[in-house]
Amino acid sequence: MNTVTRQLITIVAEAVVERRLIDDLKACGARGYSVGHVSGEGATGRHLLALNGPSVRIESVVTDEVAQAILDRLARDYFERFAVVAWLSTVQVARGDRF
Amino acid sequence: MNTVTRQLITIVAEAVVERRLIDDLKACGARGYSVGHVSGEGATGRHLLALNGPSVRIESVVTDEVAQAILDRLARDYFERFAVVAWLSTVQVARGDRF
């Protein structure tokens, strides 16, 4: 099976931004994503945002350019306002044309 | 702690194939796996398969050969029929003999 290299971006975010984060992912060029639920702790207080529901963990396999665009968008619109954390890792996928 | 290199294969798949996908993972040589639930969007329509339950996100740490065998199996039996997406990434594990 031939594979190609792509970026996996994983975003953990407080519940209220789920909808708009997904809209922004798509606007940046992501063609697919998966969303799960997590709880956790970070710089923001632990239970403070839990009233609005569990955090979302969104992951999306994308090209380098799209990954970069998403990170830029997060930095511009999210990092300073919301409890959002993100990381990139390099992955191999089959059917490279789909991502 | 000494670590060795392995492959982490992550598979997101529509609910109905969970059972057989796990059987196939084992048949290809995976010795462990974890399953969580996600929702998401991709090439298939969004809500179309949700009636059958949330998608599964399966991950398994395996050797390179097993990872390759699983990808081949996915390409042969799943990619054209079901809503299934997969990616590989390189990970370090302790207790290499267990994976």
Added chain:
Amino acid sequence: MNTVTRQLITIVAEAVVERRLIDDLKACGARGYSVGHVSGEGATGRHLLALNGPSVRIESVVTDEVAQAILDRLARDYFERFAVVAWLSTVQVARGDRF
């Protein structure tokens, strides 16, 4: 967006150790983590521990040193006693000072 390299440690563990595992993560220097729920199979029998609730999947982005310290702690206090599996992967993050 400038990014820096960090380690992502992912731990899958039986339910009963969640609380103390998180305490240990923090003690080793992790400054954030996310917890989801999974089921799965490995060296331990499948359903044997499920009575105590679903397994947890904890992930934490940390520095190399912290990752190493966590792995050592797992090897010392967990691997031989509990159903616990862990792997490391290399990730890129923005805002490196937060991890």
Added chain:
Amino acid sequence: MDGAAIVDNLLSPPVLAFVVSLLAALLRFDLRLPEALYPILSSYLLLAIGLKGGRALADSGLADAWAPLLAAAGLGVVTPLVAFVLLRALGRIGRTDAAGIAAHYGSVSAVTFTVIVATLDSRGTAHEGYMAGLLAVLEVVGIVVAISLARDSSTRFGRAVGEVVRGRSISFLLGGIVIGWMAGGERLAPVDPVFTGLFTGALVLFLVEMGALAAERLRDVRTAGWRLAVLAVAIPLLNGTVGALVGAAIGLSTGGTAILATLAASASYIAAPAAVRIALPKASPGLYVTASLGITFPFNLVVGIPLYIALAEALT
């Protein structure tokens, strides 16, 4: 039947809940039940239906049930064939897709069954106790027949059948029947507050969710095409009539005849989509789910049920 019967049906809390929720969803209000509640309600409703049926069986015995069971099996063969032929001939739909859709019409909707039972109960119309058993039979036979129509080498036929037969919905239905039948009426009294008292209210909650699900599917009708939309009304009317005629012919009561008509007319949207997805992965869910859940289900709930009751009253 006249307009009053339809209005009366429409204002019954379960149907009203469905319609209000469907409209709310189209207006983008968030009237979705919490995720965890949907499977809880569906298991509960199936178990409650089974208990009720089993308890009735304990009173009346199985002696009279054989003819209806055979008739149900027969309907399980006829109704998907009717659907298949119409979909191929008038709907211009390919073999695999037609089989996939036909499986949905061959099988049944347990919720539609539940609503007709609740409706008959609220009118005080009696019906045979073993109808819940027919539900279980019909749920399986129709799917199997329709999938056979299109299976190819890649079809995992046995697996699909096995998964339907032992799946959650048949298991809860049969489990309820066995418990109800063995315990019998008197011993079940302490569980009546749960399995009888809460029944209609639980159905209302369930239909709140179904309204939102149907609304989502309704949006896809345009893509699915008007031919399919018309057939998704015509097939239940035809199959419902066949069911009513068969019910009357084998001597069912008015209530029983109305139920058999409704079963024949109804389309599955739980067991069938999963089975068809496994056995016929190339059939398009965009067609079969839209037809069964987006059109036939609302149609049966709002218009079909009073119609099948009227038909049963005319025939028995």
Added chain:
Amino acid sequence: MDGAAIVDNLLSPPVLAFVVSLLAALLRFDLRLPEALYPILSSYLLLAIGLKGGRALADSGLADAWAPLLAAAGLGVVTPLVAFVLLRALGRIGRTDAAGIAAHYGSVSAVTFTVIVATLDSRGTAHEGYMAGLLAVLEVVGIVVAISLARDSSTRFGRAVGEVVRGRSISFLLGGIVIGWMAGGERLAPVDPVFTGLFTGALVLFLVEMGALAAERLRDVRTAGWRLAVLAVAIPLLNGTVGALVGAAIGLSTGGTAILATLAASASYIAAPAAVRIALPKASPGLYVTASLGITFPFNLVVGIPLYIALAEALT
């Protein structure tokens, strides 16, 4: 009102469940409901309140409801302004944070509403059927007013309002009102075991969870400061008095006046936190959630409700 009324209120199962659970949480006992139950109970309670209100409307008609609806809208404007001014002047709290907190006092707590209704019902005190409608109105207006006070360029105002109006809590409330109103009393009888019979018990379960949530927030009071703590008692007392005066002025019954006072006094901790988070992300949740859920909610439940009832009795 005398001490007996407070003790009496305290020993009613819902309030008692809340207090026991709050104490248990402070003692670190694990009296948390299973995660899935919280959203189930909250949807159920809202739908049940709506049904009850809609059914009462079907009996009494909407003719008398216009003045109260206008009054509610007025309270939705006045109560957050009262809060905002006090928070700025006496609380020494910045503009954005003050607006964020004020939004919570402008909006309402559906659970507090539910408890006062259950209390009045258990005493046999009648109240107007359309109060559930006022709940829906107040839930929205107060949030909108308060957010307007502090919006800046980055505020996604329209989005926040849209999300509140079509959010789950308004949707279930309105959905229930419409279903109850269209079906009317008699047709709803089969669903009474669920929506009336289970009501108080479900409320008890819900308050078990609320106790644990309030205890968590109570721990943050020290960080939030004593000024805010005092205002989180003063604001509901002031707003509750305004509500009672308005209720009496527009001719509401004793029960209706007590409810309007409670609505005005109560602070939202479901719709408002989400809306404020979206519209005013820079307002600190550590302040607004602590005030509304950690202090005002327990205060209203234990002391406020008997007080507002006594006030209503004095004024009507």
Added chain:
Amino acid sequence: MDGAAIVDNLLSPPVLAFVVSLLAALLRFDLRLPEALYPILSSYLLLAIGLKGGRALADSGLADAWAPLLAAAGLGVVTPLVAFVLLRALGRIGRTDAAGIAAHYGSVSAVTFTVIVATLDSRGTAHEGYMAGLLAVLEVVGIVVAISLARDSSTRFGRAVGEVVRGRSISFLLGGIVIGWMAGGERLAPVDPVFTGLFTGALVLFLVEMGALAAERLRDVRTAGWRLAVLAVAIPLLNGTVGALVGAAIGLSTGGTAILATLAASASYIAAPAAVRIALPKASPGLYVTASLGITFPFNLVVGIPLYIALAEALT
């Protein structure tokens, strides 16, 4: 006791639901409850038991409860020792594993308690109100004693005990007792539809799930060995007899004696597995869960309960 009592017990809806579900699971039918329902039902049942007990306490007072509480603590010491000695001597089981299993027999099964209470209630046999309190005491003492038997340096003993005492099952039980006791019978009337009316039905649903869980464990009996299988029947018989003798000796009613016997005989499969996993991680779950949930639990439900009732009738 005769065969009729066993058949009668077997046909009661909760036991029947358990047996049907166990058989269904062995035949690989999917009669599993939706995941979210299990913790909801278990919290509900514990709270309901607690409320019932607390309410009875409010009527009768605690004056007579001291002897039974002491007796329960004594049983909490004796029953795990009996189990430990038998497992070591006859079962040829290692120290750590024997202690792990003994902890399960020292603690209690709340569901078995619930079934005996429901059985006595349905027969109209009275019992003391404070038995729910004994359940809470026994749940803890037995675990603590057994874990002490095998603790080594790595055992986090305090942590394990703390987690059991403040864990969900004790918390809900005690929470219910406190609420029931403070509110008293009359004030609890509005919550009766939930906490009394739904009780047996909820128990039936819960036992549907327990049947599937027991079936899974039953499959491991072969691996666990026949010695353990025999002891998993002998230990409850022995401990149940001790419990009945103690109950009669301290002057409990027939119902109370039957309950104490059942508590002594029952094995925990919720609190104990978690506590043992933490305190004795090297004890094998394959042994203790199989014994307690795979054998003792079904045995007590189907054969033990009618036996302990007969014993209590003979002794009191």
